Amino acid sequence: MKKFALTADQIKPLATGRGGCIATDRITVDGRPVGYMVREPSTRQHDSGWCFMAGDETQDYMDDPSHHGIYDVNTIANYSPDITSLLDAPPCSAFERDAATGKLVAVMYEAPLE
Template identity: 45%
Template sequence: MTVSNRVMIDNCPVGYLYREESDDANDSGWRIFAGDETQDYAEVSSNFALYNASTIVERAPQLRTLLGAPYPIAFERDANTGEFVEIDE
């Protein structure tokens, strides 16, 4: 999983995630963001790192049920409920 440093280093909650076809055998295709990253931020590869699923689920347990979803799919945290809802991309 490719995860934004806003989540893993800055300790922001996960706000948005999507899954695309994986790049290689070591890639699940998941991309996980806080949701406030700018386009300029997202274009800098050093602002992201690879993590295994257990590390992400430890930080955000509610993702456990989402991570088995097939690609392509995207989820966003609902500001009112805090739950993740599937969105059209």
């Protein structure tokens, strides 16, 4: 059973009604801020297309499905409120936290490997 960094009563309505997303345990369990976010095209209802990572996950970490889960976008916004202004970006958008400024900035979108 995962022990989340935020409890249910700490989740506030910051980005409601935006559907589901994928996020890694580096955010939800370890409490790290979102360091990389990418929006994939989606045809599934209630799937926002967003995937959120801390940005320091290795490929081995990402290959293990136990290290991520499906969450409401609002939940992840509570871990990193600065993502809320970027959530309307279209599919095929990506943002990375700039090490110098600490701000999320647009980066080149790379389609996932099939």
